[in-house]
Amino acid sequence: MKFSRRDLLIGTAGVTAGIVFTPVPWKLLGDVSIWSQNWSWIPQPAHGPVETTLSPCTLCAAGCGMRVRMAAGFPVGISGVANHPLTKGALCTLGYAAHQLNWHPARLLRVRHSGRASSWPEAQAAFAAACAEGPIAVMDGRPGRAASVALETFAAKHNGSYQTVPGPETQALAPYAAWSGVPASTLGYDLENARTIVSFGAPLLDGWGTPGRFTRLWSARAAGQSDPQLRLIQIEPVLSHTAARAWRWLAVREGTQGALAAALARVLVEEHLVKAQGPLPEMTLEQAAVQAGLPIAEIRDLAHAMVEHGPTVVITSDGDPAVAALNVLLGAVGTPGGIILKSKVIPRHGAASTAPAKFRATVIDASVPWDLIPPAQGEVFRFATWDGGDSKADWLLPSPGFLEELTDIPTAPTSATETYAIATDLLAQPQETQTAAQFLRKIDASLPDVDKSIHARCEQIFQARLGTIYAGQSKPVAQFESAAKLEEQLRKGGVWLSEPPRNATLHCALKIWPAAAATAPAAPTDWTSTWAPPVLPPLAAKLYQESTVREAPARRLA
Amino acid sequence: MSARYGMVIDLDRCTGCGACMIACASENNVPPAAPRATWRTGITPMLVHTLSNGKEGVDRREAFIPIACMQCEHETPCVSVCPQQAVELDKSTGIVMQMPQRCLGCRYCMTACPYHARYFNWWDPQWPPGMEHSLNPGVSVRMRGVVEKCNMCHARYHDALQKAAAAGKKKIDLADYVPACVEACPTGAIAFGNLADPNDPVTMAAKSPDAFRLLESIGTEPKIHYKTTQAWIRALADRNSGRPTEAQHV
Numbered sequence: 001m002k003f004s005r006r007d008l009l010i011g012t013a014g015v016t017a018g019i020v021f022t023p024v025p026w027k028l029l030g031d032v033s034i035w036s037q038n039w040s041w042i043p044q045p046a047h048g049p050v051e052t053t054l055s056p057c058t059l060c061a062a063g064c065g066m067r068v069r070m071a072a073g074f075p076v077g078i079s080g081v082a083n084h085p086l087t088k089g090a091l092c093t094l095g096y097a098a099h100q101l102n103w104h105p106a107r108l109l110r111v112r113h114s115g116r117a118s119s120w121p122e123a124q125a126a127f128a129a130a131c132a133e134g135p136i137a138v139m140d141g142r143p144g145r146a147a148s149v150a151l152e153t154f155a156a157k158h159n160g161s162y163q164t165v166p167g168p169e170t171q172a173l174a175p176y177a178a179w180s181g182v183p184a185s186t187l188g189y190d191l192e193n194a195r196t197i198v199s200f201g202a203p204l205l206d207g208w209g210t211p212g213r214f215t216r217l218w219s220a221r222a223a224g225q226s227d228p229q230l231r232l233i234q235i236e237p238v239l240s241h242t243a244a245r246a247w248r249w250l251a252v253r254e255g256t257q258g259a260l261a262a263a264l265a266r267v268l269v270e271e272h273l274v275k276a277q278g279p280l281p282e283m284t285l286e287q288a289a290v291q292a293g294l295p296i297a298e299i300r301d302l303a304h305a306m307v308e309h310g311p312t313v314v315i316t317s318d319g320d321p322a323v324a325a326l327n328v329l330l331g332a333v334g335t336p337g338g339i340i341l342k343s344k345v346i347p348r349h350g351a352a353s354t355a356p357a358k359f360r361a362t363v364i365d366a367s368v369p370w371d372l373i374p375p376a377q378g379e380v381f382r383f384a385t386w387d388g389g390d391s392k393a394d395w396l397l398p399s400p401g402f403l404e405e406l407t408d409i410p411t412a413p414t415s416a417t418e419t420y421a422i423a424t425d426l427l428a429q430p431q432e433t434q435t436a437a438q439f440l441r442k443i444d445a446s447l448p449d450v451d452k453s454i455h456a457r458c459e460q461i462f463q464a465r466l467g468t469i470y471a472g473q474s475k476p477v478a479q480f481e482s483a484a485k486l487e488e489q490l491r492k493g494g495v496w497l498s499e500p501p502r503n504a505t506l507h508c509a510l511k512i513w514p515a516a517a518a519t520a521p522a523a524p525t526d527w528t529s530t531w532a533p534p535v536l537p538p539l540a541a542k543l544y545q546e547s548t549v550r551e552a553p554a555r556r557l558a
Numbered sequence: 559m560s561a562r563y564g565m566v567i568d569l570d571r572c573t574g575c576g577a578c579m580i581a582c583a584s585e586n587n588v589p590p591a592a593p594r595a596t597w598r599t600g601i602t603p604m605l606v607h608t609l610s611n612g613k614e615g616v617d618r619r620e621a622f623i624p625i626a627c628m629q630c631e632h633e634t635p636c637v638s639v640c641p642q643q644a645v646e647l648d649k650s651t652g653i654v655m656q657m658p659q660r661c662l663g664c665r666y667c668m669t670a671c672p673y674h675a676r677y678f679n680w681w682d683p684q685w686p687p688g689m690e691h692s693l694n695p696g697v698s699v700r701m702r703g704v705v706e707k708c709n710m711c712h713a714r715y716h717d718a719l720q721k722a723a724a725a726g727k728k729k730i731d732l733a734d735y736v737p738a739c740v741e742a743c744p745t746g747a748i749a750f751g752n753l754a755d756p757n758d759p760v761t762m763a764a765k766s767p768d769a770f771r772l773l774e775s776i777g778t779e780p781k782i783h784y785k786t787t788q789a790w791i792r793a794l795a796d797r798n799s800g801r802p803t804e805a806q807h808v
Contacts, residue, residue: 045693045697046691076693077584091742093580103689103691105686205573215744219745225787538591539580541591546595547605
């Protein structure tokens with residue numbers, strides 16, 4: 001049979017048409033699509049065994065309960081613990097991307113001295129020399145931890161000074177501590193029993209305190225209700241996210257919150273809205289109203305709103321005593337729904353340190369946020385996980401990152417109940433890093449070890465037989481067979497809660513109306529105000545760059 | 559009976575914190591913003607907008623509205639325009655599935671979407687060195703040139719299916735399937751459930767007088783419902799726009 005050109009064309013056309021009806025071209029198309037999505041430069045997730053573990057968050061003092069999803073030994077996802085007694089399943093916005101922080105470009109992994117690369121032996125030698133020459137100051141941003149015991153002991157043994165650097169939430173409680181004579185660390189907010197909360201600029205719905213505690217409370221008792229069980233009155237110059245969702249928002253003039261507090265005090269006392277007869281501010285109602293930029297009728301209305309739906313508590317974003325004094329007039333100090341004494345505190349072992357006037361060097365623990373570092377004396381040895389620049393320290397010493405060290409989390413500043421949790425090192429500590437406690441132990445090997453201090457704390461809790469351990473479900477401490485079993489539960493992500501808050505009267509010796517803070521504090525309405533690291537997870541750009549829901553934060557971003 | 563997964567978002571509870579956006583991006587391996595990315599060119603399968611009553615000063619009121627793919631049930635616009643069959647309405651779940659492997663990047667679907675809930679990958683996905691260790695192994699990374707959107711955390715749905723299969727069940731337990739945004743919302747503003755189940759609390763919430771859907775008049779039957787008691791927010795929604803016209807996106 002002769003094979004003609006026509007046959008060739010027919011055959012080619014037939015084969016071409018036939019192929020369309022086979023899976024071949026479609027399979028090829030699919031393969032090309034898949035292949036073209038797997039370029040070598042496209043990052044691929046690491047695959048390996050997936051497991052979920054519980055841990056408290058260590059990024060700020062709140063210690064929120066986290067569920068950490070690990071794959072191939074790395075954390076790949078973070079979520080809240082649904083029934084966690086403190087956080088009720090919520091985390092702060094940035095916490096959901098916290099597991100990315102260890103790879104942040106600003107991660108500090110090399111020792112630096114005066115802006116130049118250095119080494120741990122050089123830092124050790126410089127610090128040993130400083131110790132030999134004079135007293136040392138040690139700054140701790142989160143006192144009460146096991147690591148704090150080592151820092152405190154070192155300062156005491158070396159004629160130094162152990163100094164704590166309080167965060168804004170602790171500072172806000174400082175006036176009550178000064179007036180009542182109890183430490184600020186023993187005070188907390190009884191939010192659960194309050195029916196009206198007057199916030200002077202505190203970002204209550206935006207990361208304040210233990211995020212989740214208030215947001216869940218507000219959601220259940222206030223959100224969407226025209227006459228809510230819990231009234232949130234927000235006083236601040238701008239319409240922040242908290243102000244936008246508050247029952248009422250008062251736009252006070254910037255820096256005049258003290259004046260508004262004085263005006264409110266005048267109305268509360270002069271119109272006999274409270275039992276207290278004073279003290280009264282020198283400023284008249286008219287003068288204060290002019291300063292605050294609010295009509296007198298509105299101030300009067302606010303004062304009435306503060307008392308008509310009690311208990312009422314005033315929360316400040318800072319420690320402005322003039323605003324804090326409102327709580328004294330309202331009788332909100334030492335009463336349910338106000339500022340209360342935390343539940344029974346189990347005293348922690350510590351060592352008293354002296355306070356010399358001058359220091360040869362200062363050690364700043366990584367727990368002190370970069371934004372809060374006070375002026376330090378002498379040669380400054382700054383421990384940090386993320387690089388905050390060389391301007392505040394002579395030595396920059398890399399610290400373990402998120403979930404890279406064994407640490408414990410004592411009670412959060414705003415909490416009404418004493419708590420304790422342990423965060424284990426889910427990730428191996430990088431060899432380039434040391435904690436301040438590890439560093440100091442190389443100078444003085446007799447310092448208490450963090451592991452042993454945690455064990456001692458668990459033993460204290462076990463011996464006290466107070467409260468419950470929550471690890472999926474609550475179990476009274478009294479039902480634990482041993483301290484070791486209790487510690488085991490805590491190391492698995494459990495949290496200890498002491499007994500409910502004490503119903504104890506606090507007498508505040510407030511004879512004269514306190515002056516307002518000398519300088520207007522920076523309004524902490526920034527959504528990162530409670531975020532301790534100097535950097536944000538890269539995914540945070542979703543909020544301020546790829547959307548307009550947030551302003552870009554006024555902090556250094558890498 | 560097949561499920562119809564949907565959400566009811568309570569706008570009165572939304573504080574605009576953005577936790578849903580971050581949790582979504584983390585769960586679905588969405589890369590951090592490229593240097594030139596904006597709210598229109600970035601990738602935010604869940605995007606929170608700010609609404610206002612249009613007034614200034616002390617009379618101003620603001621609220622927040624999270625917008626994701628509305629999972630349109632009827633004549634799904636993106637499905638009907640896709641030349642590649644890269645978008646499908648999953649009949650068993652009601653989820654509008656986007657398959658980036660098939661996507662040619664023509665962006666017809668983005669044009670067709672009345673809710674602006676679809677995003678194009680304008681840049682190669684990039685993370686800082688080493689951060690790829692933090693990627694979710696259950697979700698593949700999309701490349702430059704394809705469209706993506708919310709798929710209701712489909713990897714979590716698969717996990718729930720596997721768990722059900724391992725237990726010898728044919729249906730998933732809804733407690734095992736919770737999208738990341740729902741899980742992350744600190745005020746519980748986002749509720750997720752099966753709208754095909756009349757007894758599901760989400761179905762009941764979707765039928766409450768306070769509930770509404772965006773652009774209901776175009777008849778695409780979205781499965782994302784909203785809820786508010788605030789008259790001004792409702793008036794804004796009823797004014798027809800699918801887009802938050804009073805939003806700050808100008």
